[in-house]
Amino acid sequence: MRDTRESRLLLVLLVVIAFALITVDIRGGEESPVDGARRAAAAAFGPIENGVAAAVDPVGNAIGAVRDSGERHTRIAALEHENAALKAKLGSDDRNRSRVAELDGMLKKAGAGQYGIKAAEVIAIGAAQGFSWTVTIDAGADDGIKRDMTVLNGAGLVGRVTTVGPSTATVLLANDPDFTVGTRLEKTSELGFATGQGNGPLLVQLLNGKAKVKPGDRLVTFGSHGSKPFVPGVPVGEIVRVDPMGGGLTRNVYIRPYVGFTKLDIVGVVVQAPRTDPRDMVLPPKPAKPRPVPTVTVTVTPPPPGQEQQGQQPQGQQPTDGQTER
Structure with a gap:
């Protein structure tokens, strides 16, 4: 369809009619026409x-x-x-x-x-002093920490405090080659000096070259005068190797430390020494030895010669006259 005047008028008319019907429908409701x-x-x-x-x-x-x-x-x-x-x-x-x-x-x-300790967290490793095995803890002079205090954790001896700041301190670890601590052997009380060897076991020189030691024997700290730098009784480690006894005045043994120096987290600085030496009381209890399994022995006693069990025929014997073999 062409766009003419008539078509536009028709479109307008249709739109008007549509609006009119919508209006009537809305107003009529249900009765809409x-x-x-x-x-x-x-x-x-x-x-x-x-x-x-x-x-x-x-x-x-x-x-x-x-x-x-x-x-x-x-x-x-x-x-x-x-x-x-x-x-x-x-x-x-x-x-x-x-x-x-x-x-x-x-x-x-x-x-x-009976150690009075101040708990601390390891926050860094290494130090400006050039030590190869040190850690920094988040406790310092403001917390009562002083130089030459013993540091331990739940396993045993960690090291000693070497440098103290207001809120931090540096700890020299027991496996550092510059670290030395007096030790005492469990039960026998044989004395020696333990020195760090980095990642290897600690080297202990026993003062008694003829001391009887064996793998599995355990050592604790001997303690220092005035409990500085070491308090007594802190577990150090257990022997894993014993050098053959030579002609020297001392004897070398190697111990595995109780502390894992590469995974330190929570430590305690001993700020108050014990009144008495705890000796071996801090060492962990030894594991119980497994009970041996009882063995059962059965002993068979042969009958006396000439006596045979009733109703049995000796092997290889033929029946006599008047006997019937069944």
Whole structure:
């Protein structure tokens, strides 16, 4: 249809009629005069609408599925994030439990030896002084830490304090080659001096070259005058090797330290020495030896010669006259 003046007037007229019918329908409500026409149109066009809806529904379902899929992906991502956060928290909780156990072990050691300690955390390794085996702790002069104080943890001897600042201190570890501590052998009280050897076992020179020692024997600190730098009774380690006895005045043995110097975390600085030497009381209890399995011995006693069991025939003997072999 061409765009003429008559067609534009017709279009305007149709629009006006449509608005008029809409107004009448709204005002009439359920008694609207066009309600019959609406029902007739619904009856006529309903089947067509149902067919179109049936054709369009799969597409609508697919769109809904894509939309729901996006929502599920968003939810999955949120759940994965929450799961990662929970795993991180669980790992943190595991570490906290480990540190609590370490602190508990250290407090038990301090209690057994009657040491007054100040707990600290290792915050750095190495130091400006050039020592090869040192750590820095987060306690210093403000916490009552002084030079030449013994440092321990739940396993045993860690080292001694060498440098003190207001809030930090440097600890020389017992495995440093410049570290030496007096030791005492468990039970026999044989004395010696332990020296660090880096990653290797500690070297102990026993003063008695004829001392009877064997692998598994344990050593503790002998203690220093005035308990500085070492308090007595702190576990050092156990013997793993004994050098053959030579003609020297001393004897060399090698001990495995109780402390793992590469994984230090919580330590305690002994700020108050014990009133009496705890001797071997701080050493951990030795593991119980397994009980031997009893063996059962069965002894068979043969019958006396000439006596045979009743109802039995000697092997190889033939039946005599008047006897029937069964």
